[in-house]
Amino acid sequence: MARLSSPEGLTFLIQVPKASPVFLETDRLVLRPFTDADAPALLALDNDPEVMRYINGGRPTTAESIRERTLPRLLHDHPCTGTRGFWAAEEKTTGTFLGWFELRPLTDDDPAVVELGYRLNRAAWGSGYATEGARALVCKGFTGLGAERVTANTMAVNAGSRRVMEKAGLTFLRAYTEDWPDAIEGSEHGEVEYVLTRAEWEKRRA
Numbered sequence: 541m542a543r544l545s546s547p548e549g550l551t552f553l554i555q556v557p558k559a560s561p562v563f564l565e566t567d568r569l570v571l572r573p574f575t576d577a578d579a580p581a582l583l584a585l586d587n588d589p590e591v592m593r594y595i596n597g598g599r600p601t602t603a604e605s606i607r608e609r610t611l612p613r614l615l616h617d618h619p620c621t622g623t624r625g626f627w628a629a630e631e632k633t634t635g636t637f638l639g640w641f642e643l644r645p646l647t648d649d650d651p652a653v654v655e656l657g658y659r660l661n662r663a664a665w666g667s668g669y670a671t672e673g674a675r676a677l678v679c680k681g682f683t684g685l686g687a688e689r690v691t692a693n694t695m696a697v698n699a700g701s702r703r704v705m706e707k708a709g710l711t712f713l714r715a716y717t718e719d720w721p722d723a724i725e726g727s728e729h730g731e732v733e734y735v736l737t738r739a740e741w742e743k744r745r746a
Contacts, residue, residue: 563627566676569669571627571641574614578628581637582606582614590662591639594698597724618644620651621685629660629673638664643677643685651686655693658704665700674708682738690736697726702734709741710734 564571583606585591589598601610614626625644630637642657656677658670681687692710694701717730 563623564676564680565632566672568632569638569673569676570630570632570635571673571676572630573624574611574626574628574640576611576615578614578637579603579606579611581628582610582640585639585659585661586610588662591659594695594701594724594726595659597722614640618648618651620645620647620649623685625654629658629669631664637661638669641673641677643681643687643690645687646691652688654681654685654687654690656690656705656708656710657692658701670704671707674704678708678710678736678741682741688738692734693731695726696729696732702732705734708736709744710736711740 562570562572583601583603586601586606589600592598592601615624616626617624626640626642628637629639629641639658639660642655644655644657645651646653646655656674658674660670664670678690681690690710691713692705692708694705696715711734713733713735715730715732720727
């Protein structure tokens with residue numbers, strides 16, 4: 541067991557998952573596949589209102605929702621890439637659960653377009669983890685997963701997420717609006733999409 545403390549001072553006892561194959565490592569991060577044992581850590585992550593501010597307005601979630609909706613999505617294997625689209629992020633030196641990263645093909649039968657995403661504990665904000673993980677996944681997508689285009693989306697008012705996209709090499713493509721079944725603060729300003737193509741990425745590396 542391990543203790544996980546929230547920014548509000550709440551303490552959760554987290555069952556540490558058994559070791560699973562590492563998907564990707566950076567200087568400070570280990571990205572690994574999720575397991576069912578990650579459910580308590582995901583519940584704590586999704587019950588921080590600041591973490592979820594631009595996702596669902598900070599509304600709490602339940603253990604049932606994590607088991608029945610969140611985990612099946614995070615455990616899904618994509619045939620076109622031969623791997624999953626979501627990975628648990630741990631601090632390399634301590635094994636601390638930091639959150640997750642996403643690099644997911646938009647369709648199961650074509651790896652050409654992948655979506656980049658990230659959700660980290662508030663305690664991990666401001667340390668460059670999101671940028672570090674995002675850059676590594678972009679590189680992995682173009683060099684190992686057959687991606688031709690990386691896309692990322694967020695609410696227009698989510699300045700922090702937009703900065704990470706830019707630091708990862710993506711550039712602004714468009715602003716758009718979509719229907720929110722349950723509108724949250726800021727959703728009236730719409731969404732934004734950022735992109736990076738393989739050709740652009742290779743040109744910058746040349």
